[in-house]
Amino acid sequence: MFGRLRTRDRVVLQVLATLIAIPFAYPIIVIVATSFEGQGAIENYTAVLTRTPFLRFLANSAIIAGGTIVITFVCTMLAAYAFSKLRFPGRQMLFVVVLGGLVLPAIALIVPIFTIMLGLGLMNTHIAVILPLAAITIPFTVLLAKNFLDGVPDEILEAAKIDGANTLGTLFWIVLPLARPIIAVVLVWTFLQSWNEFFLPLLLLQSSDMQAVTQVPLYFTSEYGSDTPKIFASLVLISLPVTIAYLSLQKLFERGLTAGAVK
Amino acid sequence: MATLHSPAVRGGRLRALLYVLPALIVVVGIVYLGIGYNAYVSTLEWSGIGDDRRPVGIDNYIGVFTDPVFWTSLSHVAIFAVVTIAAQMAIGLTMAILLSGRIFLGGVYKVVMFLPVVLSPAAIAVAFRDILSPGGGLNEALRAIGLDGLTRAWIAEPETALMAIAVINIWAWTGFSFILYQAALAQVDTDLIEAAQLDGAGKLRTLWSVVVPQLSGTHATLVLIGVIGALKTFDIVYLTTGGGPGRSTEFLTTYIYKTAIDGFQAGYAAALSMVLLLLSLLLTLIQMRANRFGRS
Numbered sequence: 001m002f003g004r005l006r007t008r009d010r011v012v013l014q015v016l017a018t019l020i021a022i023p024f025a026y027p028i029i030v031i032v033a034t035s036f037e038g039q040g041a042i043e044n045y046t047a048v049l050t051r052t053p054f055l056r057f058l059a060n061s062a063i064i065a066g067g068t069i070v071i072t073f074v075c076t077m078l079a080a081y082a083f084s085k086l087r088f089p090g091r092q093m094l095f096v097v098v099l100g101g102l103v104l105p106a107i108a109l110i111v112p113i114f115t116i117m118l119g120l121g122l123m124n125t126h127i128a129v130i131l132p133l134a135a136i137t138i139p140f141t142v143l144l145a146k147n148f149l150d151g152v153p154d155e156i157l158e159a160a161k162i163d164g165a166n167t168l169g170t171l172f173w174i175v176l177p178l179a180r181p182i183i184a185v186v187l188v189w190t191f192l193q194s195w196n197e198f199f200l201p202l203l204l205l206q207s208s209d210m211q212a213v214t215q216v217p218l219y220f221t222s223e224y225g226s227d228t229p230k231i232f233a234s235l236v237l238i239s240l241p242v243t244i245a246y247l248s249l250q251k252l253f254e255r256g257l258t259a260g261a262v263k
Numbered sequence: 264m265a266t267l268h269s270p271a272v273r274g275g276r277l278r279a280l281l282y283v284l285p286a287l288i289v290v291v292g293i294v295y296l297g298i299g300y301n302a303y304v305s306t307l308e309w310s311g312i313g314d315d316r317r318p319v320g321i322d323n324y325i326g327v328f329t330d331p332v333f334w335t336s337l338s339h340v341a342i343f344a345v346v347t348i349a350a351q352m353a354i355g356l357t358m359a360i361l362l363s364g365r366i367f368l369g370g371v372y373k374v375v376m377f378l379p380v381v382l383s384p385a386a387i388a389v390a391f392r393d394i395l396s397p398g399g400g401l402n403e404a405l406r407a408i409g410l411d412g413l414t415r416a417w418i419a420e421p422e423t424a425l426m427a428i429a430v431i432n433i434w435a436w437t438g439f440s441f442i443l444y445q446a447a448l449a450q451v452d453t454d455l456i457e458a459a460q461l462d463g464a465g466k467l468r469t470l471w472s473v474v475v476p477q478l479s480g481t482h483a484t485l486v487l488i489g490v491i492g493a494l495k496t497f498d499i500v501y502l503t504t505g506g507g508p509g510r511s512t513e514f515l516t517t518y519i520y521k522t523a524i525d526g527f528q529a530g531y532a533a534a535l536s537m538v539l540l541l542l543s544l545l546l547t548l549i550q551m552r553a554n555r556f557g558r559s
Contacts, residue, residue, distance in 0.1 A: 078285055104298075105494060111532055
């Protein structure tokens with residue numbers, strides 16, 4: 001955008017960008033470096049993995065993320081397909097109803113979620129966290145996927161119709177293969193949301209064998225006092241899956257995020 | 264009927280409803296029924312766990328609006344929103360512009376800016392609680408560059424605690440502004456930039472009067488997401504200061520949590536939740552309206 005830059009200008013840009021980036025990199029460096037201190041890296045990480053229920057927490061979070069991803073993915077693709085390509089009474093209104101969930105903070109539902117899960121006897125079960133998580137994730141993923149499908153030309157679907165495909169067949173054999181980029185975004189986004197969620201597990205999973213990874217630091221502080229290097233080792237471990245997910249799908253993820261938010 | 268408007272896929276009109284049904288059941292079943300139930304509970308005096316429900320009409324709402332803690336929390340959210348949104352937009356835009364100059368290792372800078380966005384706020388909060396402690400990383404860095412006089416217990420002192428939480432949020436979310444600005448900058452009309460430079464405008468002047476106004480859609484999106492985000496903020500407050508010291512960093516969300524779970528006042532917490540809900544709805548509508556008028 002600047003056109004051609006002189007060497008002096010490029011040096012100025014480089015220095016400014018570095019000055020801004022340092023405070024953003026510094027905490028990451030501190031976290032990783034601290035996790036190597038105390039009794040040493042190997043001892044810290046093995047302690048977290050073997051002498052605490054960390055793997056149990058990891059499994060709980062994986063179950064919660066898996067369940068949320070399945071429900072969110074199925075609901076999102078069916079709904080986005082209908083909102084973008086089918087016509088039915090109340091289409092516009094129902095779309096607004098789904099989008100309404102976008103502005104809602106989950107914590108505003110603390111009383112109903114707590115009493116309903118208590119009443120249904122679902123406290124301390126994965127499903128108690130999965131259902132509200134899916135409900136607050138679906139509005140955003142439906143918006144992203146509908147925006148994407150709006151860009152798929154109707155002619156392609158018309159051709160499938162002439163070839164005799166029915167509505168569901170068109171979704172399976174034509175729409176889903178074309179929608180692969182946005183499917184990746186829906187899956188990664190839902191994974192981030194469910195893996196990183198703190199409030200719902202805090203509220204609904206209180207028995208110590210049901211907790212999620214985001215509760216690990218609290219668990220550590222109450223069980224082991226403040227052994228900072230080990231707590232930071234646990235922070236690194238719980239951040240690894242999301243970091244790997246982001247880095248491996250970086251391009252796709254950023255494109256999807258901006259496509260949904262810039263429109 | 265006009266074939267122009269015929270849907271791409273034909274099928275029973277009502278059968279199409281089946282496709283949106285699963286999403287509707289989950290969203291309506293939890294979000295909308297939840298709000299309805301919340302509205303009902305907000306008219307009760309109730310501990311949340313027993314059979315001690317007693318209808319009190321609008322007493323809880325009167326209580327909310329005459330509750331000094333409510334107004335304090337609201338003012339904290341407002342200050343937090345203004346500070347974090349302004350800083351995130353300014354830093355994010357500056358970085359997006361700098362990186363558009365194709366600098367060395369641009370990809371690394373990008374990952375550094377965006378990585379915090381994907382990390383769990385719970386992990387970020389715990390890390391910063393330590394970094395901002397009296398013997399933590401920030402004070403260490405200040406001492407290293409000779410600014411010993413500035414060191415303090417950032418999150419334990421009422422004067423700095425709210426700003427400390429704002430800084431954590433800025434660190435965590437600036438990457439989001441940055442990514443959106445980067446995408447928007449790629450779509451800026453380059454003819455206008457060239458025209459401005461032919462007219463003799465300098466680079467900074469061109470940026471400010473030609474590029475920045477073209478990003479108005481992104482500015483609006485970021486303000487909207489930022490305001491809702493500020494109202495939703497819970498994890499980083501709960502896990503760093505817990506709303507303290509005193510009430511100096513109480514947010515509406517932490518106040519609701521304490522009222523419902525620690526205070527066993529489900530009715531009052533439900534009323535607070537309804538106010539939070541209406542507030543986010545109202546602010547969203549105002550901004551969407553303002554944005555539409557701004558464009559036309």
